[in-house]
Amino acid sequence: MKFVDFVCFEAIIPELQAKDRDGVIAELVSALEKAGRLKKPSREKIIKSMIERENEASTGIGKGIALPHVKYPGIEDVVAVIGQSSTGIDFSALDKQPVYSVILLISPVDNPDKHLQAMESVFKRLQQERFRKFLRQSRSAEEIEELLKEVDENPAL
Amino acid sequence: MEIKKGIAASPGISIAKSLIIDSEDYLIPQRKITPSQRLTEIQRVRNAFKDAIDELTQFEAQQDQTEGSKIKDIFAVHLRFLRDRSLRKKITDLIHSELVTAEYGVSTVLREIAAHFSNQKDSYINERAADFYDIERRLLRQLLGRKREDIKHLSEEVAIIARELSPTQTAGFNKKFVKGLATDAGGRTSHTVIVARSLGIPAVVALEDLTEIVHGGDRVIIDGNRGIVIVNPDDETIQQYKKYSHEFSEFEHKLAAIREKPAETRDGTKITILGNIEFPDEAELVLQKGGEGIGLYRTEFLYLSVTTEPTEQQHYEAYAETVGVFKHRPVIIRTVDLGADKHTQSRRFAPEPNPFLGLRSIRFCLQNLMMFKTQLRAILRASLLGQVKIMFPLITNLQEMMQAKMILRDVMEDLDEESIPYNRNIEIGIMIETPSAALTASTLAQDVDFFSIGTNDLIQYTLAVDRGNELVSTLYSAADPAVLRLIRTVIQDAHKTQIDVAVCGEVASDPEYVMLLLGMGIRTISITPPMIPEVKQIIRSVTIEDCNAVARKVLGMNSERQISSYLRNAVRKILPEAF
C-alpha cells in the first residue's frame, strides 16, 4: 500500500497546536473530519475511543514516534493523517522520550487486513533513518506530502 | 577402514549404511592410492562412464524434438564426450602415473579442459567451460554414488553424510530410518547438531573431508560421544562398538530413572526444566524425558518444508497438537525466526548481501504483516487450550518490541470483533539474543512478562563469529567473559523488574554450564530433550551454595580458556560417569 492510498494530505498538520496527548488526538481527528474523511461516525466518539485505547497501552513506539489508531464501524477505508510538534508531546512512551511525529490511523472494522497493510507501509518507512529525519525536518504540509509521495515512488530512498 | 575425528555433536552410537546427500559443489582432495589399487580405480572410471552414458542416453530420448531440441543437442554433445576414448584415456593415464583416485582423476582432467575453455577470448567458446563442469559432476555423481531425493523414500536404516545440512533438508528426516548424522562442516551448535539432538540420534560435525572418503552404501560407525566416524569398520571394531553402544544405553536408562524425580538442588531450590522443540511430535519426547513444559517452540518448520505459506489453520493445528500434550504446563511459542535462508531471500529480487544482519526474524515479520498476523491469530486461538505464552525473537530495541506488541494488540481486537475467543492475558516475552537487547534489558523489562536468553545468537553477535563456519568455530564459546557479563546484566535487570528470565540456548543443555547458570541466578532453563535427564542429575547433585561459588569464581576470571577448563573440572567432580 502506498501512502497516497491512505494518507489524507489535506489534513496534515505540520505544527500541532495542542501540547498534550489527548489534545493532539482530538486535533488530528478533527482535521480528518474537516477534510471530509469521517463520513458517518462522530468525531467525538472516535476521539474518545482512541484516547481510551491509548490509556490501555501507549502507541509511543520510541524514537519520537507515536502511532495512535483505532478501528471504527462506519469507516469504509483506512485513512491516516500526520501531525508534527517541534516542542514534543508526552505520549508515555516506554523510552520516556517526547513524541515529535504522530501518525494517526482510523481503520474499518470489517476489513482488518487494510489496517495491517497500512501499518506495514508505516513500519517499512520508519525503519529507514533518512525517512524519519526528513519527516522531522519538514516544516510544511506540502513538504510532508512531497516526502510521502517520493518514498512511494522510490522504495529505496 | 578409516577413522575420522570431528566434533561430538549429539551423543550416542550408530552403526549403519551411509547415504550421502548431494551438494552441488565438490572439492576433491588429492588422495593417493597404492599401485595395487590402480586397476580398481581404472575400472571405477570405466563404470562411471558407462553409467553416465546410459543415464544421458535415457535423458536424450526423453526430450521431445520440438521444445527440447536445444537440450537434446547438449545431451548429444555430452554423450559424444563421454564416448570419446581420448578423454577416458587422459583420466586413466593420470591415475596410472600419479596414483590418484578415480574422483581426483576425473575432476582434475575435466577441470583442466574447462579451464582451457574459460581462458579463450571468444565469449561463446569460454562459456562452454560450464559444459565440462557439468560432465564432471555427472561422472562424480556416478563415482560417489550420491542419489537425490532419497531422503523422502527411505526404507532402511541409514546414516546421513553431507557436506552440511540445511534446515530444509533436515525437516524431512524420519527417526525410524535416519540413525545418525555426520557432516564435513558445522560447529558445536550448527543446525545439524540441533536436529540430531532433537531426534535423539548421534551426530559428529566438522569432519572436513568425510564426504570425499565415504562412498554411498559404505558402512559407517558414528560415535557421537567421542566425535569419531569410522568408515568401513572391520569386524573387530564393529564388535567393540556394539559392546560400547550397549553400555552407553544402560547409562541412559539409569538417567531415565530420574524422570519422575523433581529438578531440585540438594538444598531444596527448585529449577524448572523445559524443553526446546521444533516439531509437534517432539513434545512427547520432552514429557518422556521429564521436562515440565516447552520453553522454546521453534515455529520455522511450518515454512521450511513446504512450497506455499502455511494457513492459519495449519499453524493452529500444529500448536494445538503440542499444547494438547502439555495441557496445564507452559508452552512458549516463538514467532517465526526466519532469516538468512531460502525463505526470506528468495522473496527478494535483490538478495541481501549480509542476510545474517539483515531483514530477518521479527524485522521480517514486522514488514510482512499478513504473514505475521496469520501466525499471531493461530497462537492466540491456541492460547485457550493450555498455558500458552508468546515470545518474539531477535528484538534489538524498544521500537521493535513496541511494534510487535502493537500488532499483537491489533490482532486481538480483530479476534474480538469476530467473536473468536482467546486468552486476553496471554503472557508476552522476548528473546534476548543481541548485545543491544542485553545492554538495554532494564528498559525492555518494563513492558514484557518474561525474558528468554538465546545464547546461540547472543554469542554469535557478541563475538562476531558464525557458529556454522568450521574455520572459526573454536572462537564461538559461551565461556567468553564478554558473553557472561552480558548474561549477568540481563539476569540482574530481570530480577530488578521481577520478571522471569530463562536461558534457552544450547549452553543450557551443556552439563558444564549448569552450575554457572544457576549460580548467576537462573531458575528456569529450556533445553534439548535428550539432555534433560543428565542436566537434572547435575541439578540434583549440587547445592545453590556451590553454584553461587562457581559463578563468583568464574565472573572474576578474564580468560575464556580458564573459564572453560574450570567449568569442565567442576562438573566432572560431580558427574564423572557422563565423561
Add this chain to the structure above:
Amino acid sequence: MQAGQDSLEKVVCETTVEIKNKNGLHMRPAMQLVDLANQFDCDITVNNSENVVDGKSIMQIVMLAASCGTKLKIKAEGTDAKKAISAMQELVENKHFIDPDSAD
C-alpha cells in the same frame, strides 16, 4: 587440394578451410565434423598452426576452440582420404555446418 602418394595403399590429402560460422567450431558444428570424420576409415588430423589433433575425437576438436575466421588444415591419410577431404570441405565451407545458431 593436393594429392600425393607415399605408398600403394596410403593416400594423403590435405586442404585448408576457414571457419565461417559466427560462433566458431562450438558444440554442434564440432559434433558434426567429428561424426563425419568417423564415417571414414582414413586417419584425419586437424591443424590450427599451434596444435595437431585427431579429427575423430570430439574432445580434441573442441579443445581447438576454433573461432570464426580461424584457418584449419585438415589432413587425411588412408584409402578414402580423397573422399574424406572433399566431404569435410563441403561441410565447413559450403554448408557452414548447417548451424541454425548462425542466424542469431
